[in-house]
Amino acid sequence: MxxxxxxxxxxxxxxxxxxxxxxxxxxxxxxxxxxxxxxxxxxxxxxxxxxxxxxxxxxxxxxxxxxxxxxxxxxxTTDVADLLAAGRRILGAVLTDRDGLLVELRAQK
Amino acid sequence: MxxxxxxxxxxxxxxxxxxxxxxxxxxxxxxxxxxxxxxxxxxxxxxxxxxxxxxxxxxxxxxxxxxxxxxxxxxxTTDVADLLAAGRRILGAVLTDRDGLLVELRAQK
DNA sequence: TTCGAAGCTGCAGAAATCTTCAACTCCCTC
DNA sequence: GAGGGAGTTGAAGATTTCTGCAGCTTCGAA
Incomplete structure (x- = not known):
């Protein structure tokens, strides 16, 4: 490439x-x-x-x-919508992970 | 939002x-x-x-x-692959458009 | 325990990006 | 054809990001 x-x-x-x-x-x-x-x-x-x-x-x-x-x-191009949607999904996944860690962190104390 | x-x-x-x-x-x-x-x-x-x-x-x-x-x-997260794929599609669409213009430009002369 | 390989981090100068201001173009409407 | 609304453009200062260097940590092997 x-x-x-x-x-x-x-x-x-x-x-x-x-x-x-x-x-x-x-x-x-x-x-x-x-x-x-x-x-x-x-x-x-x-x-x-x-x-x-x-x-x-x-x-x-x-x-x-x-x-x-x-x-x-x-x-x-309408492909832009796909890109934004994929971005939203990743953001969701990342933030969920972080919240997960946050919860874990609190439970740990 | x-x-x-x-x-x-x-x-x-x-x-x-x-x-x-x-x-x-x-x-x-x-x-x-x-x-x-x-x-x-x-x-x-x-x-x-x-x-x-x-x-x-x-x-x-x-x-x-x-x-x-x-x-x-x-x-x-595997969603990243989707994002990259969507990016590739857009780039493809954009470059095709540009090539189209380029061809048009040449034909015009 | 000392050495080397594999990475990471702090930092500073260089480069790119942002924001705002002022001035400008276009196109209606009167 | 003067005036005004709708956007655009150019430029400059402020901010952010990038790159490379020097030094540091960690782990495994000798």
Whole structure:
């Protein structure tokens, strides 16, 4: 497997590694949305949101198009939903483990 | 949904956002491996690999245990394989799109 | 008990990423 | 065609992450 491929994969994941960007992707799972909607739900400055959207756009994870006065964003592929779901599962497993340890720790005392 | 949850998800993905860490996880998909094996395959300094393994350990994505003179690492949950697979699919979709554009661009000239 | 192999950790300089501000573009509507 | 709403962009300072070095611990063998 070529070395740059790991680079590409890592960049893919890193692109998702930001709370605002995760939030955007979760909102876009329900279909295309205008920036103004995202802005209304995400509590971040407009310019900051734009920056994060640009990161997702450059990575090819979302696409954007203008609809009259609004700019719409959409997931570029539905596979993104799978990725987020897999992430949730891992987080669940990890947190369960930790809670398990926590319980164990308490019982131990 | 609680705000810190986005933080946790983002951290999860960011943890995967490094070429060496991706490489490690892919190698661990085939079962537990000693550090020396990883080191033999990954072309990185030992201390650097240790740092990256520590990142994965802290995130709860891998676990480690000592086996005599060696330290073994393993995935903490098999869900990680799903995540990597989903990542590969997205990368495939994105690159295909780009190649499509590239072809289009050439045809256009 | 001393030595070497296998890893880990602390740290510091280098590099990448974040956030915010100011300025800018586009497209309606009047 | 002037004004304003909706977003984007560029840049700079602040923060975070990465990398490599030096030194340390642990375990097994001699």
């Amino acid at each position: 070529s070395v740059p491929l790991y680079q590409a994969k890592a960049e893919m994941f890193r692109t998702l590694g930001h709370p605002v960007r995760i939030r955007v992707l979760e909102l876009l799972q329900n279909g295309p949305r205008p920036v103004r909607d995202l802005l209304a739900e995400i509590d971040v400055e407009a310019s900051n949101l734009s920056q994060q959207l640009a990161v997702l756009r450059r990575a090819g994870i979302v696409t954007s198009f203008r609809d009259g006065t609004l700019v719409m964003y959409a997931l570029s | 609680s705000v810190p949850l986005y933080q946790a998800k983002a951290e999860m993905f960011r943890t995967l956002g490094h070429p060496v860490r991706i490489r490690v996880l892919e190698l661990l998909q085939n079962g537990p491996r000693p550090v020396r094996d990883l080191l033999a395959e990954i072309d990185v300094e030992a201390s650097n690999l240790s740092q990256q393994l520590a990142v994965l350990r802290r995130a709860g994505i891998v676990t480690s245990f000592r086996d005599g003179t060696l330290v073994m690492y393993a995935l903490s």
